[in-house]
Amino acid sequence: MAEPDAVQTFEDGLTKIRGAYEQALRDATDEPELRLVNGRYVGPQGELTKLLKLMPKLPGDRRRELGQRANALKQEIQTTFDVVLDGIHRRARDAELTGPSLDVTLPGRWPMPGRLHPITRIRNEVLEILVSLGFDVADGPEIELYENCFDKLGFPPDHPATDEHDTFFIEGGKPSGPHSVLLRTQTSTIQVREMSRREPPLAIVSPGAVYRRDDDATHSPMFFQLEGFLVDTDVTFAELKGVLTLFLRRLFDEHVAVRFRASYFPFVEPGGEVDMSCVFCRAWEGDKERTTACRVCKGNGWMEILGCGMIHPVVFENVGYDPEKYTGFAFGMGLDRIAMLKYGIPNIKLLYDNDVRFLSQF
Ligand SMILES: [Zn+2]
Structure with missing residues (x-):
């Protein structure tokens, strides 16, 4: 017998994630931060991952539908992640191209090579x-x-x-x-x-x-x-x-x-x-x-x-x-x-x- 509020918990969870993930991902300013935020949803300890672990507790007649919704959300998060990451990379490249150019006439820094005693x-x-x-x-x-x-x-x-x-x-x-x-x-x-x-x-x-x-x-x-x-x-x-x-x-x-x-x-x-x-x-x-x-x-x-x-x-x-x-x-x-x-x-x-x-x- 499924717990009566399992469906409710699951649906609330989906709603909460859906309302928050996109802004959270888009707020990330660089790649490490983006990966950190992403992990909060779909990482091993992520919110969505935890929800998916509740699946066996759902009543049989709702399990399939709720599972599909959770997976669709996971896919959306992945898509948003890819788009934001691409933007971060593009901005970094643009900054490199428009920033001060590399002065190739500066003397290089040589590593001191080892030699035999x-x-x-x-x-x-x-x-x-x-x-x-x-x-x-x-x-x-x-x-x-x-x-x-x-x-x-x-x-x-x-x-x-x-x-x-x-x-x-x-x-x-x-x-x-x-x-x-x-x-x-x-x-x-x-x-x-x-x-x-x-x-x-x-x-x-x-x-x-x-x-x-x-x-x-x-x-x-x-x-x-x-x-x-x-x-x-x-x-x-x-x-x-x-x-x-x-x-x-x-x-x-x-x-x-x-x-x-x-x-x-x-x-x-x-x-x-x-x-x-x-x-x-x-x-x-x-x-x-x-x-x-x-x-x-x-x-x-x-x-x-x-x-x-x-x-x-x-x-x-x-x-x-x-x-x-x-x-x-x-x-x-x-x-x-x-x-x-x-x-x-x-x-x-x-x-x-x-x-x-x-x-x-x-
Ligand atoms: Zn001598």
């Missing part, structure tokens, strides 16, 4: 050269085991680098044994990791962040290194010299001279440091006056660029290679230092300050 750029350049020489690129974790960082690379237990004053230890802050955990102090850990899981011949480079408790104008507690090594039968120091000389000439200048000085690193024997003729005063050109005045090489014409050496037999033993059968070389460099030399950056801090005025110069 100098260290990323130098890493890409360095890798491109070494990959073209046949090296593979490998990666490793920055959180390392003590043994991969020191023991297996032949560091004696009392080496200063293993001290908590020089290294960030993670668990408890104290070196407690081969499995204590630290932030790697060098990318040489990747030598250990790669050699432990692969057999020679191997030629690998690995760039990455390393961490030390150092903080001054030329040291940062986090910096970037690149490690390279090659292992095979019959590898000699001559190959090491050849690879590094070619590498530095391609990276800096085909004329640079390269010299090797004996030096000590625990994981190589013999070990050496590599100097390159100064690229700031172009020392190879022999302009004595310019070199004498050069602040970078302090007049001696050379600059220190990287460390290298023949991989120590102890390292091979620690990773399960036969040191009688295999030889190899390794080299490491600070990517920050290479970037500073290549781009003439005076202070390492500039690389990490994130100052756009500095970074946009590259």
Whole structure:
């Protein structure tokens, strides 16, 4: 049995909407407002929508007729909405055409384009050269085991680098044994990791962040290194010299001279440091006056660029290679230092300050 006043409610609703919708829609001044008003009638919570939900309560003999009237009203609202929206669009277009014209001679506003950080750029350049020489690129974790960082690379237990004053230890802050955990102090850990899981011949480079408790104008507690090594039968120091000389000439200048000085690193024997003729005063050109005045090489014409050496037999033993059968070389460099030399950056801090005025110069 239908409720007696359902018909009345329905008819009153239709009358009320019919008397109000047109003016309400025509009063809207822009499209968002128009859509809002329209929604008050035919949106999910709209007045007409609510009426239509009452349909099942109407008596059977009136339902069809009242339904048709409601739908006709809905159609009228839609038609009015379309007409008013069209008017709003037309007025906006007219305003654009009759308003002040666009001054195309005004300078545009350029979005500031992003660019690669100098260290990323130098890493890409360095890798491109070494990959073209046949090296593979490998990666490793920055959180390392003590043994991969020191023991297996032949560091004696009392080496200063293993001290908590020089290294960030993670668990408890104290070196407690081969499995204590630290932030790697060098990318040489990747030598250990790669050699432990692969057999020679191997030629690998690995760039990455390393961490030390150092903080001054030329040291940062986090910096970037690149490690390279090659292992095979019959590898000699001559190959090491050849690879590094070619590498530095391609990276800096085909004329640079390269010299090797004996030096000590625990994981190589013999070990050496590599100097390159100064690229700031172009020392190879022999302009004595310019070199004498050069602040970078302090007049001696050379600059220190990287460390290298023949991989120590102890390292091979620690990773399960036969040191009688295999030889190899390794080299490491600070990517920050290479970037500073290549781009003439005076202070390492500039690389990490994130100052756009500095970074946009590259
Ligand atoms: Zn110089």
